[in-house]
Amino acid sequence: MPHLYLRIALLVCLSAARLGWAQQQPAPPVRRIIDVHLHARAAADYGPTPPPNPVSGRVPAYRTDAEVVAVTLAELKRHHVVRAVTSGSQPRVAAYLAADPARIIGALDYPDNQHAPLPDTATFRRLFAEGQFRVFGELGLQYEGKTLTDPALEPYLAICERRGIPVALHTGLGFPGIAYNDCCRNFRTRLGNPQLVEEVLIRHPRLKLQLMHMGYPYLAETKALLYIYPQLYADISVTNWILPRAEFYSYLQALVTAGYGQRLLYGSDQMAWPDAIGLSIESVEKAPFLSEKQKQDIFYNNAATFYGLR
Protein backbone atom coordinates (compact mmCIF):
# COMPACT_ATOMS: atom_id res chain seq x y z
CA MET A 1 0.00 0.00 0.00
CA PRO A 2 2.67 2.58 0.86
CA HIS A 3 3.97 1.87 -2.60
CA LEU A 4 0.55 2.89 -4.06
CA TYR A 5 0.51 6.12 -1.98
CA LEU A 6 3.98 6.89 -3.21
CA ARG A 7 2.87 6.49 -6.84
CA ILE A 8 -0.20 8.69 -6.31
CA ALA A 9 1.92 11.38 -4.62
CA LEU A 10 4.40 11.24 -7.45
CA LEU A 11 1.62 11.58 -10.02
CA VAL A 12 0.16 14.58 -8.18
CA CYS A 13 3.58 16.23 -8.03
CA LEU A 14 4.23 15.60 -11.69
CA SER A 15 0.83 16.96 -12.70
CA ALA A 16 1.33 20.04 -10.57
CA ALA A 17 4.78 20.53 -12.02
CA ARG A 18 3.39 20.13 -15.52
CA LEU A 19 0.61 22.60 -14.73
CA GLY A 20 3.07 25.10 -13.29
CA TRP A 21 5.33 24.72 -16.28
CA ALA A 22 2.43 25.26 -18.65
CA GLN A 23 1.41 28.38 -16.78
CA GLN A 24 4.92 29.81 -17.04
CA GLN A 25 5.03 29.47 -20.83
CA PRO A 26 4.30 32.78 -22.53
CA ALA A 27 1.09 32.59 -24.51
CA PRO A 28 1.76 32.70 -28.24
CA PRO A 29 1.44 36.32 -29.32
CA VAL A 30 -1.69 37.38 -31.13
CA ARG A 31 -0.23 39.38 -33.93
CA ARG A 32 -1.49 42.59 -35.39
CA ILE A 33 0.41 43.00 -38.60
CA ILE A 34 0.70 45.79 -41.14
CA ASP A 35 1.86 44.65 -44.58
CA VAL A 36 3.41 47.73 -46.16
CA HIS A 37 4.07 46.11 -49.53
CA LEU A 38 1.29 44.25 -51.29
CA HIS A 39 0.44 44.27 -54.99
CA ALA A 40 -3.02 44.46 -56.53
CA ARG A 41 -2.54 42.25 -59.53
CA ALA A 42 -4.86 40.63 -62.05
CA ALA A 43 -5.20 36.90 -62.67
CA ALA A 44 -3.56 37.04 -66.11
CA ASP A 45 -0.60 39.26 -65.18
CA TYR A 46 1.74 36.29 -65.17
CA GLY A 47 0.28 34.36 -68.09
CA PRO A 48 -2.93 32.47 -68.83
CA THR A 49 -2.46 30.31 -65.75
CA PRO A 50 -0.59 31.54 -62.68
CA PRO A 51 2.92 30.11 -62.36
CA PRO A 52 3.97 28.21 -59.23
CA ASN A 53 5.50 30.16 -56.37
CA PRO A 54 9.27 29.99 -57.08
CA VAL A 55 9.95 29.11 -53.45
CA SER A 56 7.04 26.95 -52.26
CA GLY A 57 6.19 25.46 -55.66
CA ARG A 58 2.50 26.01 -54.91
CA VAL A 59 0.29 26.97 -57.84
CA PRO A 60 -2.16 29.73 -56.85
CA ALA A 61 -5.81 28.68 -56.78
CA TYR A 62 -7.28 31.76 -58.46
CA ARG A 63 -8.49 31.95 -62.05
CA THR A 64 -10.30 35.32 -62.21
CA ASP A 65 -9.48 38.85 -61.05
CA ALA A 66 -12.21 38.63 -58.40
CA GLU A 67 -10.68 35.41 -57.10
CA VAL A 68 -7.24 37.05 -56.80
CA VAL A 69 -8.79 39.68 -54.51
CA ALA A 70 -10.73 37.08 -52.50
CA VAL A 71 -7.78 34.68 -52.05
CA THR A 72 -5.39 37.50 -51.12
CA LEU A 73 -7.79 39.01 -48.58
CA ALA A 74 -8.39 35.57 -47.05
CA GLU A 75 -4.62 35.12 -46.58
CA LEU A 76 -4.31 38.56 -44.98
CA LYS A 77 -7.09 37.76 -42.51
CA ARG A 78 -5.73 34.31 -41.72
CA HIS A 79 -2.37 35.82 -40.76
CA HIS A 80 -3.77 38.74 -38.74
CA VAL A 81 -2.71 41.37 -41.27
CA VAL A 82 -4.98 44.20 -40.20
CA ARG A 83 -3.78 46.80 -42.73
CA ALA A 84 -2.13 46.31 -46.11
CA VAL A 85 -0.61 49.01 -48.31
CA THR A 86 -1.78 47.79 -51.70
CA SER A 87 -0.33 49.21 -54.89
CA GLY A 88 -1.34 48.91 -58.50
CA SER A 89 -3.22 50.67 -61.24
CA GLN A 90 -6.28 52.58 -60.08
CA PRO A 91 -9.04 50.10 -61.09
CA ARG A 92 -7.26 47.22 -59.40
CA VAL A 93 -6.56 49.07 -56.18
CA ALA A 94 -10.17 50.25 -56.21
CA ALA A 95 -11.35 46.61 -56.34
CA TYR A 96 -9.32 45.81 -53.19
CA LEU A 97 -10.52 48.97 -51.46
CA ALA A 98 -14.14 48.16 -52.27
CA ALA A 99 -13.77 44.59 -51.00
CA ASP A 100 -12.15 45.50 -47.65
CA PRO A 101 -11.89 49.25 -47.04
CA ALA A 102 -10.92 48.84 -43.38
CA ARG A 103 -7.89 46.70 -44.22
CA ILE A 104 -6.63 48.09 -47.52
CA ILE A 105 -4.58 51.28 -47.85
CA GLY A 106 -4.45 52.30 -51.50
CA ALA A 107 -1.11 53.06 -53.12
CA LEU A 108 -0.38 54.51 -56.55
CA ASP A 109 2.38 52.62 -58.28
CA TYR A 110 4.55 53.75 -61.16
CA PRO A 111 5.41 52.46 -63.63
CA ASP A 112 2.47 50.06 -63.39
CA ASN A 113 2.48 46.86 -65.37
CA GLN A 114 -0.12 48.24 -67.76
CA HIS A 115 2.30 51.04 -68.68
CA ALA A 116 -0.15 53.77 -67.67
CA PRO A 117 1.51 57.21 -67.57
CA LEU A 118 1.75 59.10 -64.31
CA PRO A 119 -1.38 61.19 -63.79
CA ASP A 120 -0.70 64.91 -64.10
CA THR A 121 -0.09 66.69 -60.82
CA ALA A 122 -3.64 68.08 -60.58
CA THR A 123 -5.10 64.59 -61.00
CA PHE A 124 -2.51 63.24 -58.54
CA ARG A 125 -3.67 65.75 -55.91
CA ARG A 126 -7.33 64.98 -56.63
CA LEU A 127 -6.86 61.19 -56.37
CA PHE A 128 -5.12 61.68 -53.03
CA ALA A 129 -7.84 64.04 -51.78
CA GLU A 130 -10.48 61.46 -52.76
CA GLY A 131 -8.67 58.79 -50.75
CA GLN A 132 -7.92 56.66 -53.80
CA PHE A 133 -4.32 56.40 -52.65
CA ARG A 134 -2.44 57.21 -49.45
CA VAL A 135 1.05 56.15 -50.54
CA PHE A 136 3.01 56.96 -53.70
CA GLY A 137 4.62 53.68 -54.72
CA GLU A 138 5.80 51.16 -55.46
CA LEU A 139 8.02 53.27 -57.66
CA GLY A 140 9.72 50.59 -59.76
CA LEU A 141 11.88 53.14 -61.54
CA GLN A 142 14.82 50.77 -61.79
CA TYR A 143 12.85 48.61 -64.23
CA GLU A 144 12.79 51.56 -66.65
CA GLY A 145 16.41 52.53 -66.14
CA LYS A 146 15.45 55.52 -63.96
CA THR A 147 16.02 56.67 -60.40
CA LEU A 148 14.14 58.86 -57.93
CA THR A 149 16.24 61.82 -59.07
CA ASP A 150 14.45 61.78 -62.46
CA PRO A 151 13.32 65.41 -63.03
CA ALA A 152 9.83 64.25 -64.09
CA LEU A 153 9.22 63.06 -60.53
CA GLU A 154 10.29 66.25 -58.82
CA PRO A 155 6.85 67.97 -58.72
CA TYR A 156 5.27 64.79 -57.29
CA LEU A 157 7.92 64.52 -54.59
CA ALA A 158 7.29 68.15 -53.68
CA ILE A 159 3.56 67.43 -53.29
CA CYS A 160 4.31 64.31 -51.22
CA GLU A 161 6.66 66.22 -48.95
CA ARG A 162 4.14 69.04 -48.45
CA ARG A 163 1.20 66.73 -47.75
CA GLY A 164 3.04 64.04 -45.78
CA ILE A 165 2.37 61.36 -48.41
CA PRO A 166 4.80 58.45 -47.90
CA VAL A 167 6.87 57.54 -50.96
CA ALA A 168 7.78 53.86 -51.39
CA LEU A 169 10.73 53.22 -53.68
CA HIS A 170 11.79 49.88 -55.13
CA THR A 171 15.47 49.33 -54.32
CA GLY A 172 17.85 46.42 -54.78
CA LEU A 173 17.24 43.74 -57.36
CA GLY A 174 14.57 42.16 -59.57
CA PHE A 175 13.91 38.67 -60.88
CA PRO A 176 16.95 36.84 -62.33
CA GLY A 177 17.31 37.64 -66.03
CA ILE A 178 15.05 40.69 -65.79
CA ALA A 179 17.42 42.89 -67.84
CA TYR A 180 16.91 40.58 -70.86
CA ASN A 181 13.13 40.74 -70.59
CA ASP A 182 11.33 42.92 -73.14
CA CYS A 183 9.64 44.79 -70.28
CA CYS A 184 12.86 45.92 -68.73
CA ARG A 185 15.70 46.34 -71.21
CA ASN A 186 16.96 49.39 -69.29
CA PHE A 187 17.08 47.63 -65.91
CA ARG A 188 20.54 47.85 -64.34
CA THR A 189 21.65 46.56 -60.95
CA ARG A 190 23.46 49.78 -60.07
CA LEU A 191 20.17 51.70 -60.30
CA GLY A 192 18.87 49.70 -57.34
CA ASN A 193 21.52 51.13 -55.07
CA PRO A 194 19.61 53.04 -52.37
CA GLN A 195 22.39 55.59 -52.10
CA LEU A 196 21.03 57.13 -55.32
CA VAL A 197 18.20 58.67 -53.25
CA GLU A 198 20.52 60.90 -51.28
CA GLU A 199 20.08 64.08 -53.32
CA VAL A 200 16.29 63.68 -53.06
CA LEU A 201 16.61 63.51 -49.27
CA ILE A 202 18.69 66.68 -49.35
CA ARG A 203 16.14 68.52 -51.52
CA HIS A 204 13.16 67.18 -49.53
CA PRO A 205 14.19 66.85 -45.89
CA ARG A 206 10.63 66.24 -44.67
CA LEU A 207 9.82 63.59 -47.30
CA LYS A 208 8.65 60.29 -45.78
CA LEU A 209 10.63 57.74 -47.78
CA GLN A 210 10.48 53.96 -47.57
CA LEU A 211 13.30 51.93 -49.11
CA MET A 212 11.65 48.76 -50.33
CA HIS A 213 13.48 45.43 -49.97
CA MET A 214 15.83 46.93 -47.33
CA GLY A 215 18.14 48.07 -50.11
CA TYR A 216 19.30 44.45 -50.47
CA PRO A 217 22.10 43.63 -51.27
CA TYR A 218 23.52 47.12 -50.65
CA LEU A 219 23.99 46.72 -46.91
CA ALA A 220 26.72 49.31 -46.34
CA GLU A 221 24.87 51.96 -48.35
CA THR A 222 21.59 51.20 -46.56
CA LYS A 223 23.28 51.50 -43.16
CA ALA A 224 24.88 54.79 -44.19
CA LEU A 225 21.54 56.26 -45.28
CA LEU A 226 19.66 55.06 -42.18
CA TYR A 227 22.39 56.56 -40.02
CA ILE A 228 22.46 60.01 -41.60
CA TYR A 229 18.74 60.37 -42.41
CA PRO A 230 16.64 59.47 -39.36
CA GLN A 231 13.39 60.02 -41.26
CA LEU A 232 14.16 57.09 -43.57
CA TYR A 233 12.51 53.66 -43.14
CA ALA A 234 13.15 50.36 -44.92
CA ASP A 235 10.79 47.49 -45.65
CA ILE A 236 11.95 43.90 -45.47
CA SER A 237 9.68 42.63 -48.23
CA VAL A 238 10.51 39.88 -50.71
CA THR A 239 13.94 39.24 -49.13
CA ASN A 240 11.97 37.61 -46.30
CA TRP A 241 10.70 34.77 -48.46
CA ILE A 242 12.57 34.64 -51.75
CA LEU A 243 16.15 34.62 -50.43
CA PRO A 244 17.74 31.66 -48.69
CA ARG A 245 16.65 32.02 -45.06
CA ALA A 246 20.25 32.38 -43.77
CA GLU A 247 20.97 35.19 -46.21
CA PHE A 248 17.83 37.08 -45.19
CA TYR A 249 18.69 36.62 -41.52
CA SER A 250 22.25 37.79 -42.04
CA TYR A 251 21.11 41.03 -43.71
CA LEU A 252 18.24 41.68 -41.28
CA GLN A 253 20.39 40.98 -38.25
CA ALA A 254 23.06 43.37 -39.54
CA LEU A 255 20.50 46.21 -39.67
CA VAL A 256 19.01 45.32 -36.28
CA THR A 257 22.46 45.08 -34.68
CA ALA A 258 23.34 48.45 -36.18
CA GLY A 259 20.41 49.91 -34.27
CA TYR A 260 17.67 50.21 -36.90
CA GLY A 261 15.12 47.76 -35.46
CA GLN A 262 12.62 50.60 -35.10
CA ARG A 263 12.94 51.70 -38.72
CA LEU A 264 12.20 48.35 -40.37
CA LEU A 265 8.75 47.55 -41.76
CA TYR A 266 7.23 44.18 -42.49
CA GLY A 267 6.05 43.72 -46.08
CA SER A 268 5.26 40.63 -48.11
CA ASP A 269 5.65 41.92 -51.67
CA GLN A 270 2.89 39.48 -52.56
CA MET A 271 2.62 39.58 -56.33
CA ALA A 272 1.14 36.45 -57.90
CA TRP A 273 1.47 34.10 -54.95
CA PRO A 274 -0.78 34.60 -51.92
CA ASP A 275 1.20 32.02 -49.92
CA ALA A 276 4.09 34.53 -49.90
CA ILE A 277 2.24 36.30 -47.09
CA GLY A 278 2.52 33.29 -44.77
CA LEU A 279 6.08 32.50 -45.87
CA SER A 280 7.29 36.04 -45.22
CA ILE A 281 5.63 36.22 -41.79
CA GLU A 282 7.03 32.85 -40.76
CA SER A 283 10.59 33.90 -41.57
CA VAL A 284 10.34 36.86 -39.17
CA GLU A 285 8.59 34.79 -36.48
CA LYS A 286 11.40 32.23 -36.59
CA ALA A 287 14.30 34.71 -36.58
CA PRO A 288 16.30 33.48 -33.57
CA PHE A 289 17.99 36.84 -32.92
CA LEU A 290 14.80 38.93 -32.69
CA SER A 291 13.11 39.56 -29.35
CA GLU A 292 9.33 39.50 -29.16
CA LYS A 293 9.39 43.31 -28.89
CA GLN A 294 11.55 43.64 -32.01
CA LYS A 295 9.22 41.34 -33.95
CA GLN A 296 6.17 43.37 -32.99
CA ASP A 297 7.99 46.57 -33.92
CA ILE A 298 8.74 45.18 -37.39
CA PHE A 299 5.29 43.65 -37.83
CA TYR A 300 3.26 46.63 -36.63
CA ASN A 301 4.62 49.41 -34.45
CA ASN A 302 7.14 50.88 -36.89
CA ALA A 303 4.63 51.00 -39.74
CA ALA A 304 2.01 52.57 -37.45
CA THR A 305 4.53 55.32 -36.69
CA PHE A 306 5.71 55.80 -40.28
CA TYR A 307 2.21 55.83 -41.80
CA GLY A 308 0.57 57.60 -38.86
CA LEU A 309 -1.80 54.68 -38.14
CA ARG A 310 -3.12 53.58 -34.75
Ligand SMILES: [Zn+2]
Ligand atom coordinates in the same frame (compact mmCIF):
# COMPACT_ATOMS: atom_id res chain seq x y z
ZN1 LIG B 1 6.90 45.07 -54.89
